[in-house]
Amino acid sequence: MKLTFTNGNAAISLKRSIDSGTEEQRKTVRFIIDEVRKVGNAAISAFTKQFDGxxxxDFLVxxxxxxxxxxxLKQDNIEIMQSAIFNIKEYHERQLTSSWFYHRKDGTMLGQKITPLDSVGVYVPGGxxxxxxxxxxxxxPALVAGVERIVLVSPPGKDGYLPAGVLVAAAELGIRExxxxxxxxxxxxxxxxxxxxSSVDKITGPGNIYVALAKREVFGQVxxxxxxxPSEIAILADKMANPREIAADLLSQAEHDIMASSILVTNSHELAKAVDSEVxxxxxxxxRKEIASQSIEDHGMIYVTETLTEAVSIINELAPEHLEILTERPDELLGKIKHAGAIFLGAYSSETVxxxxxxxxxxLPTNGTAKFSSPLQVxxxxxKSSIISYSKQAFEENAKKIAALARLEGLEAHARAIESRSWEEE
Structure with missing residues (x-):
């Protein structure tokens, strides 16, 4: 891995121009989308034969x-999956929000109505x-939110079927489409x-560059x-951390993809050298040595800082997808972290957990987007729909102000819409 000694002046970023694809890839994606819009199932069959062999x-499972x-599937694996479902559902149920309303003294009622989406499509990678x-x-999270129709799509294997684990996971959640x-x-x-x-209202789920470009193309329609x-991990560690565990966690991301990024930020030169050797x-x-090695070679990095404060600053600049804090007192650093998709505290909180x-x-948000976005959630x-029930008293008190604001913007019809139901002409 590349070792960099920094005093805080290094140019540090996870942002990589990888999502826009090549012009040829964009043309291919636009062609595929147009063909599916025009021809429908026949186009899907043709592309499935071309790309999946x-x-x-009959696409429906x-x-x-x-x-x-x-x-x-072994019964043990099914039971493990059921345990994971319980944990994931329990966590996401805590994210549920409710509609809310309040009344002003003048009789006006205002509020916000929460409504689940009607339909969602989930893309599950294959290959x-x-x-x-x-x-x-x-x-x-879609089930917890109350979405009634959830559609799952995934590329078939050479045998024409989907992996058993994918089908069982969907079936355990009641998904049949x-x-x-x-x-x-x-x-x-x-x-x-x-x-x-039938079309859906929202599409979620990861995929290759063609899937990513297609999602970008259809955004607005859905x-x-x-x-x-690509996946990312950053590990913030001090001299108390275990080099073997850190190396294992760095490689857990590196084996995803040759573009994956694995980064250690530490104030210990000794730990940095030990982790480098352990990797x-x-x-x-x-x-998956070939993939992981390429990832480490191209996108692996160890930053050695003078202080933990400087190390935290680097983490906040990176805004990583996954952040592990492996220090003597990780809880004390949590409040100083501003940007990370998910934060894992302590030696037992491996990113794989x-x-x-x-x-x-x-x-989770990748490519530095944790600075402004959040994990997928309920x-x-x-x-959300805004609710406005204006009272007669409030209207009479504010009609002239509202009409004046409309005329300030040059929208006479807006002003007249107020005056048509307001005060008598003076």
Whole structure:
């Protein structure tokens, strides 16, 4: 890993121009979306054959396929998944908000009405891996919010089926509208609908660059959660931290993707050198060694600072997706952290605990966007309506003021709308 000694003047950022894709990729995505809008299912079948190498004409997952998935999964794994569901649901239920109203002395009633979205589409990545955790983290907050229709899409494997873990995770949550489609064509189907797939109001879930570009293209037609970049971890540690644990956690992100970013920020030169050596040692027998090595080489970094205060400043500038605080007293630093998607305190709070089991959502802001955005949560699946019930007394007291403000903006019809129901002409 690259070691950098800093006195606070280093240019430090996680921002990388990776989400806009190439011009060729953008053209491809726009073409796919246009074809799905024009041709519907036939276009999806053609693209599924082209990109996934499998012919599918009936995209809807059958009940038989779901039962087969249960038979292929060990009972222990199903029970572990059920425990994770409990934890994730318990956490997200605490995010629920209610409609509220209040009355003024003049009889006016004002408020805010909370309403769940009608429908949501969840994209679950496929390819060489299965991601049941993506099902849980995207579907559970939508269920807690009260969304009535949740659609799941995921690219099929070469056998034409979805991974057993993905299907069981969806079934455990009561999701039965599951389609074997992926890529930009799946995003287009969710946004615009086809002969058999009704459109949704919002699309969430991670994917490759084509999925990310497609979500960007359809935003406005539907809402989206975010345009996610490669995964990131930053670890803030002092001399008391364990180099073996730090190296393992850094590599847990590096094995995601060659673009993933793994960063250690510490005020201990000895710890920095130990972690650097430990990363090299652990890489030797890592199954995804090739990916992790490239990630560490290109985007791994160790910053060595003079003080923990300076280290905190670097973390706040990075605004990482995941932040582990492995110091002697991590709680004392929590209040000083302004920007991070998720914060993990202490040696037992490995980032992997949050990925799968603890309860908080693992769909987090990346690429420095934790400076202004938040993890996926229940309120992302709800919308708010302002409620105004103006009383006669309040109207009579304020009508002239309201009309004057309208004329200040040059909107005469607005002013007349007030005067048509207000005071007598003087």
């Amino acid at each position: 499998v012919e599918i004409f 059958s009940e038989f396929e779901i039962q087969q998935a249960y038979s292929r 060489t891996a299965a991601y049941p955790s993506s099902v849980l983290m995207n579907v559970i 599951i389609y074997k489609i992926g890529g930009a064509q799946a995003i287009a189907a969710l946004a615009y609908g086809t002969e058999t797939i 809402d989206i959660d975010m345009i996610a970049g 090299d040692r652990q890489l030797k027998d890592l199954p 949050g990925d799968y089991f603890a309860g908080p959502n693992h769909v 309120t992302d699946f709800q919308k």
